[in-house]
Amino acid sequence: MVIKDPQELFMRLLSEANNAEKQMTRALPKMARAAHNEKLVEAFQHHLEETQGQLERIEQAADSIPEIRIKRLKSHAMESLIQEGEELIDSTEKGPLRDAGLIAAAQKVEHFEIAAYGTLCELAGQLGHTKAKEILAETLKEEKSTDDKLNKLAKQDVNKRAG
Numbered sequence: 001m002v003i004k005d006p007q008e009l010f011m012r013l014l015s016e017a018n019n020a021e022k023q024m025t026r027a028l029p030k031m032a033r034a035a036h037n038e039k040l041v042e043a044f045q046h047h048l049e050e051t052q053g054q055l056e057r058i059e060q061a062a063d064s065i066p067e068i069r070i071k072r073l074k075s076h077a078m079e080s081l082i083q084e085g086e087e088l089i090d091s092t093e094k095g096p097l098r099d100a101g102l103i104a105a106a107q108k109v110e111h112f113e114i115a116a117y118g119t120l121c122e123l124a125g126q127l128g129h130t131k132a133k134e135i136l137a138e139t140l141k142e143e144k145s146t147d148d149k150l151n152k153l154a155k156q157d158v159n160k161r162a163g
């Protein structure tokens, strides 16, 4: 796919985000099963529900722009982040130490998503797609609050017990 203008770049990045979120709907249940701390299990389960909503938002954002269609393509970045998380799970036993590693892996994902949705919102604004920008800004907010929640969990609970 040759990208010729900002609209096509937006479509490409939105399609990547779509695939990244789909991968996370498969990864988050595994992360929840691997986690030990109850609050962390809940955080992953809650974010799975949010992620399903985020996938719907991507469709809504695409539907709000007639010239745009989501394409099938793979987010290699998300695939690698998830693989690192799986390797972490494989190399630890269930408990506080693995939880600390899971939080680190999950925060890498959230930071990646914050960067991705930040760009998408900015591009949507520049292209005059106000509705899409509003929709994607909701998701950006969720990713940021998930990152905050993980940060607090790491500081309050998990890292202390891992140490």
Ligand SMILES: [Fe+2]
Pocket: 021, 024, 051, 054, 113, 143
């Ligand atoms: Fe997400």
Ligand SMILES: [Fe+2]
Pocket: 047, 109, 110, 113, 143, 146
């Ligand atoms: Fe997320």
